[in-house]
Amino acid sequence: xxxxxxxxxxxxxxxxxxxxxxxxxxxxxxxxxxxxxxxxxxxxxxxxxxxxxxxxxxxxxxxxxxxxxxxxxxxxxxxxxxxxxxxxxxxxxxxxxxxxxxxxxxxxxxxxxxxxxxxxxxxxxxxxxxxxxxxxxxxxxxxxxxxxxxxxxxxxxxxxxxxxxxxxxxxxxxxxxxxxxxxxxxxxxxxxxxxxxxxxxxxxxxxxxxxxxxxxxxxxxxxxxxxxxxxxxxxxxxxxxxxxxxxxxxxx
Amino acid sequence: xxxxxxxxxxxxxxxxxxxxxxxxxxxxxxxxxxxxxxxxxxxxxxxxxxxxxxxxxxxxxxxxxxxxxxxxxxxxxxxxxxxxxxxxxxxxxxxxxxxxxxxxxxxxxxxxxxxxxxxxxxxxxxxxxxxxxxxxxxxxxxxxxxxxxxxxxxxxxxxxxxxxxxxxxxxxxxxxxxxxxxxxxxxxxxxxxxxxxxxxxxxxxxxxxxxxxxxxxxxxxxxxxxxxxxxxxxxxxxxxxxxxxxxxxxxxxxxxxxxxxxxxxxxxxxxxxxxxxxxxxxxxxxxxxxxxxxxxxxxxxxxxxxxxxxxxxxxxxxxxxxxxxxxxxxxxxxxxxxxxxxxxxxxxxxxxxxxxxxxxxxxxxxxxxxxxxxxxxxxxxxxxxxxxxxxxxxxxxxxxxxxxxxxxxxxxxxxxxxxxxxxxxxxxxxxxxxxxxxxxxxxxxxxxxxxxxxxxxxxxxxxxxxxxxxxxxxxxxxxxxxxx
Numbered sequence: 001x002x003x004x005x006x007x008x009x010x011x012x013x014x015x016x017x018x019x020x021x022x023x024x025x026x027x028x029x030x031x032x033x034x035x036x037x038x039x040x041x042x043x044x045x046x047x048x049x050x051x052x053x054x055x056x057x058x059x060x061x062x063x064x065x066x067x068x069x070x071x072x073x074x075x076x077x078x079x080x081x082x083x084x085x086x087x088x089x090x091x092x093x094x095x096x097x098x099x100x101x102x103x104x105x106x107x108x109x110x111x112x113x114x115x116x117x118x119x120x121x122x123x124x125x126x127x128x129x130x131x132x133x134x135x136x137x138x139x140x141x142x143x144x145x146x147x148x149x150x151x152x153x154x155x156x157x158x159x160x161x162x163x164x165x166x167x168x169x170x171x172x173x174x175x176x177x178x179x180x181x182x183x184x185x186x187x188x189x190x191x192x193x194x195x196x197x198x199x200x201x202x203x204x205x206x207x208x209x210x211x212x213x214x215x216x217x218x219x220x221x222x223x224x225x226x227x228x229x230x231x232x233x234x235x236x237x238x239x240x241x242x243x244x245x246x247x248x249x250x251x252x
Numbered sequence: 253x254x255x256x257x258x259x260x261x262x263x264x265x266x267x268x269x270x271x272x273x274x275x276x277x278x279x280x281x282x283x284x285x286x287x288x289x290x291x292x293x294x295x296x297x298x299x300x301x302x303x304x305x306x307x308x309x310x311x312x313x314x315x316x317x318x319x320x321x322x323x324x325x326x327x328x329x330x331x332x333x334x335x336x337x338x339x340x341x342x343x344x345x346x347x348x349x350x351x352x353x354x355x356x357x358x359x360x361x362x363x364x365x366x367x368x369x370x371x372x373x374x375x376x377x378x379x380x381x382x383x384x385x386x387x388x389x390x391x392x393x394x395x396x397x398x399x400x401x402x403x404x405x406x407x408x409x410x411x412x413x414x415x416x417x418x419x420x421x422x423x424x425x426x427x428x429x430x431x432x433x434x435x436x437x438x439x440x441x442x443x444x445x446x447x448x449x450x451x452x453x454x455x456x457x458x459x460x461x462x463x464x465x466x467x468x469x470x471x472x473x474x475x476x477x478x479x480x481x482x483x484x485x486x487x488x489x490x491x492x493x494x495x496x497x498x499x500x501x502x503x504x505x506x507x508x509x510x511x512x513x514x515x516x517x518x519x520x521x522x523x524x525x526x527x528x529x530x531x532x533x534x535x536x537x538x539x540x541x542x543x544x545x546x547x548x549x550x551x552x553x554x555x556x557x558x559x560x561x562x563x564x565x566x567x568x569x570x571x572x573x574x575x576x577x578x579x580x581x582x583x584x585x586x587x588x589x590x591x592x593x594x595x596x597x598x599x600x601x602x603x604x605x606x607x608x609x610x611x612x613x614x615x616x617x618x619x620x621x622x623x624x625x626x627x628x629x630x631x632x633x634x635x636x637x638x639x640x641x642x643x644x645x646x647x648x649x650x651x652x653x654x655x656x657x658x659x660x661x662x663x664x665x666x667x668x669x670x671x672x673x674x675x676x677x678x679x680x681x682x683x684x685x686x687x688x689x690x691x692x693x694x695x696x697x698x699x700x701x702x703x704x705x706x707x708x709x710x711x712x713x714x715x716x717x718x719x720x721x722x723x724x725x726x727x728x729x730x731x732x733x734x735x736x
Contacts, residue, residue, distance in 0.1 A: 050687075050691050051690075051691075052687050053683065053687070054683075073690070074687060074690040074691055075690040075691075075693055075694060075695050075696070075699075078690065078691050078692055078693040079693040083691075084691050086688065086691075089688070090682075090684055090685050090688040092685060092688075092689070092702070092703060092706055093706055093707065094705070094706030094707055094708070094709035094710070095702055095703070095705070095706035095709075099702075100692070100702070103692075103694060103698065103702060104692035104693050104694060107692070107693035107694050107695070107698065108693050111693070143706070160692065164692070164693070
């Protein structure tokens with residue numbers, strides 16, 4: 001049984017159909033990249049998988065780890081192991097990053113029948129994780145994402161992912177707004193999490209991210225449908241040629 | 253475990269012994285209504301000296317002249333109160349309360365559970381007449397002994413009237429005069445009991461003083477009267493109330509609190525108010541009409557009010573500072589949460605009289621359900637207050653689209669050297685923030701609680717540690733059911 005099976009997924013927002021029949025199967029250990037021009041439904045796919053409100057599934061199914069993902073609330077999905085690294089992480093004023101991390105970690109532990117994490121254990125865990133991601137430890141004392149630079153926000157997302165150890169991680173344009181050094185650090189963080197039990201869905205416009213996070217599969221979405229799938233070489237073709245030929249094909 | 257009649261009797265015996273309550277405690281109940289006779293009855297029951305009775309009568313006679321002038325300027329509405337249809341004196345009766353936790357509203361117990369309150373304290377809070385009280389009494393006794401050695405006077409107002417008449421006569425009513433306002437006048441006439449604190453010169457009171465330890469004074473909630481005097485160079489932190497919803501059968505609460513800080517003295521007064529807010533339609537909740545005021549009488553004196561208001565159906569409350577002494581400082585930190593049909597009109601008054609006086613106001617209002625929350629504040633700078641400064645920040649957070657938040661700041665400056673600043677924001681909890689928290693595994697209630705606690709952080713962190721932890725949980729509990 002595959003970890004994620006998306007079958008003929010149709011999704012509308014405000015009665016406008018955005019996804020028009022997505023089929024995608026992912027197994028543990030695989031990294032799938034989704035590429036495509038603006039406004040073709042890449043972010044919609046990430047939101048609908050994470051359970052954001054306002055996205056109406058009109059047809060199709062998504063199973064995750066044998067469960068009907070679409071029947072679950074966003075927080076249930078998260079505790080079951082779905083993680084979305086946001087393109088624009090939200091600011092939560094007044095809430096220390098460490099408090100947020102601890103609350104999230106404990107929500108997950110509670111689900112697994114574990115006790116809340118011990119304060120010292122948590123501290124040591126965070127110290128190790130921030131070091132891995134080359135983040136200053138002091139950062140976790142700051143209010144979550146408030147006044148963070150673009151790079152800091154994305155690193156904080158990867159820090160959360162690393163802490164919560166999801167089975168299925170979706171990276172929504174994690175490369176946007178990153179300079180080359182930050183891109184390397186974030187990619188290293190993601191690569192460190194690659195695991196036979198874990199699948200990644202990497203959404204990006206650009207091939208440059210895929211140089212660092214090398215995908216097993218690349219899918220091109222145009223107008224709400226996957227129009228072509230291949231391996232990493234497809235990304236290189238796209239980089240060279242753009243999306244024009246796919247757009248033409250979709251229009252035809 | 254249901255307490256038998258015997259246990260109840262035993263409790264009563266011990267209680268009577270410990271606190272020297274009069275033997276005819278059972279029959280102590282004044283008939284309904286408010287009259288000069290009732291005022292005399294209260295005073296007589298409390299064995300008060302003549303001067304106290306006179307003060308009560310003076311207030312009562314004045315109240316008669318204003319009895320049709322209940323204030324209407326606050327943005328709250330409630331049915332007209334019939335002051336003749338209420339009891340003004342009922343001595344504590346042990347049998348009134350539930351006999352065991354089995355008889356207590358399970359919803360209340362659920363809340364205690366969430367707040368992490370130990371079982372024995374739960375019994376105490378719910379008014380269960382069992383021996384749980386004894387532990388606390390012994391704690392309280394040890395605690396009082398230590399304070400006595402330091403020269404701190406911490407007792408009930410009734411005791412203070414008998415044992416420290418010189419202090420009471422000098423200071424009672426010196427900050428809130430009997431004619432101050434409708435509810436204060438009523439309180440002056442019929443107040444039942446409350447706390448009295450005196451901190452001697454130069455003493456930094458080493459522990460937080462809390463009404464919590466004064467469990468022997470029950471049934472004082474309705475017309476509570478508190479007076480705190482910090483003598484020169486002293487410091488005290490006083491905690492009022494409790495995060496747990498307390499059982500109380502009196503619907504109208506009209507307390508008066510007076511604080512006096514002399515030269516170089518500092519008083520920190522923290523309140524968590526969680527009286528019964530009524531049901532989802534606001535029925536049966538407490539009306540909380542409180543007058544709290546501090547006089548920073550001495551040079552370099554400081555008063556800091558912190559309040560977390562989550563309970564009551566209607567709240568009308570403006571803890572204020574009169575900054576008389578040069579360089580004196582007044583601070584007001586407030587969190588007011590309203591849910592369902594609660595109404596809160598709360599804020600502060602900072603009256604700058606002395607030179608270089610400073611005040612700071614941080615008010616956070618959170619409205620959910622169909623509730624209404626108003627910040628109403630006055631900053632007045634008098635002509636002699638050279639160099640006075642004020643900073644005010646009022647933030648409102650709305651949850652849902654059926655509630656209201658209002659900010660009504662009054663600024664009156666009569667001195668050209670004064671500086672005042674006012675900042676105000678209104679925001680909502682965005683769907684995006686909710687989704688972000690939920691995407692990390694927090695359920696909707698945890699998400700709201702986290703976001704709101706973040707919003708209130710500046711205020712909550714001014715609370716003493718143990719109070720702050722409970723207050724954080726309370727913030728979450730108060731907003732339960734506010735997100736669909």
